[in-house]
Amino acid sequence: MGQLTDASVVLRLGYQAMRRAGLPTEEILNKAGVALGQLGINARTPFSAQSAFWNALEEVTHDPDIGLHLGEYLPLYRGQVIEHLFISSGNFGAGLKRALAYQRLISDALKAELVINEAHCYLTNCVQQTADQKVNRHFSECFMSGVLRFFKFVTEGRFQPTFIDFNFSEGASDEEYLRVYDCPVSLGQKETRIYFDHAILDYPLWQAEPELLQLHEQLAVEKLQELARYDLVGEVRRAIGATLESGDTTLETVATQLNITPRRLRTQLSEADTSFQQILSDYRCRLAKKLLANTNESVERIVYLTGFSEPSTFYRAFKRWTNETPVEYRKRKQVVSSSK
Helix, strand or coil, X not given: CXXXXXXXXXXXXXXXXXXXXXXXXXXXXXXXXXXXXXXXXXXXXXXXXXXXXXXXXXXXXCXXXXXXXXXXXXXXXXXXHHHHHHHHCCEHHHHHHHHHHCHHHCECCCCCEEEECCCCEEEECCCCCCCCHHHHHHHHHHHHHHHHHHHXXXXXXXXXXXXXXXXXXXXXXXXXXXXXXXXXXXXXXXXCEEEEXXXXXXXECCCCCHHHHHHHHHHHHHHHHHHHHHHHHHHXXXXXXXXXXXXXXXXXXXXXXXXXXXXXXXXXXXXXXXXXXHHXXXXXXXXXXXXXXXXXXCHHHHHHHCCCCCHHHHHHHHHHHHCCCHHHHHXXXXXXXXXX
C-alpha cells in the first residue's frame, strides 16, 4: 500500500465535532488548508493532512488536550457500510469481527485486532502509530471517544472499557482521562489497547437482521475492491513520476515496474474507470502547472521534466489542458501570486 488515506467521513465527523464544540471552524480549516467545499466531496483524503488539522486546532484553541476534548463532541458514527454490517450481526462479538475485517473503509491508519486470552480481552493497535507524535496522540484520543460511543450505542449502554493503554508518553492528567473515558488510562505503552469484559462479545444486538447481513457484506467487499483500484491508480502515478524524465513512460514499462502484465494493468485501470493515458496526461498537466507557477524553470526544461520529446507536442497538450499557452499561464499565476 502506498499513501495512507482516510475516508471522507473522517473529515466530516471532525467538522461536525468542531461545530458542536462551538469552535471557529472556518478559521481552523483555513489554517489547515482545507476548503469548506471539500467536506461535501466523497473522496478519501491523505492521512498526512491530519498533521495540519491538529496543528491548526491546537493553535486556535490553545488546548494541548484538544484531541481528547474534541472527541467528546464527535457525533455517533452512523450511515456507513461498517455500521450496517456491525448492527446486522447477531451479537456484539460477531459484529466487531466483521467491522475489523473492513476497518480500512474508515482509514488506512486503523490496524485494530481483537485479542482474547485467559487473562484479558482487548482491542489492540486501534490506530497505527505515526512518526508525528502530535497526530498519533490527538487522533488516537479523539478516535477512542468515537469507538466507545459507538460500542455503547450498539450494546444499549452496556459496553464498558475496564482499562485503556496509549502508545504515546505525554498526555492529559489521570483525572481528565477518567472523566472522559470513565476508566483508568496508562501512557507510554507498547500498543494502544482497549480492555473490556469478554462477556460483552455475546451480547445480542437488538437491530440484528440476518437477511440483510449478506447484502451489507457484499457492499463492504465491493467498497474494499474500490480501494484496491484506488491504490493501483496511486501506484501507477508513482511509477510515472519515477520514469517521466527518462522519456520511457509507457504502459509496458509501468506494468513491468508493478510486476503485472500490460494487459492486466489495462483491464484493472478500465475497471477503475480510467486509463493509462488519462493518468499520464493528468500527471503531466499537474506537474507542468506546478513548475510554471512555482519555479523559474525554463519552458524548455519543463518540456523535458514532463516527459515530452518535442516542445511543439508539449505546447499543444498544455493548450488543450488549460486553453492557455505555458507563457500565458505562468504570467497569470505570477501576477496572482505577487498580488497576495
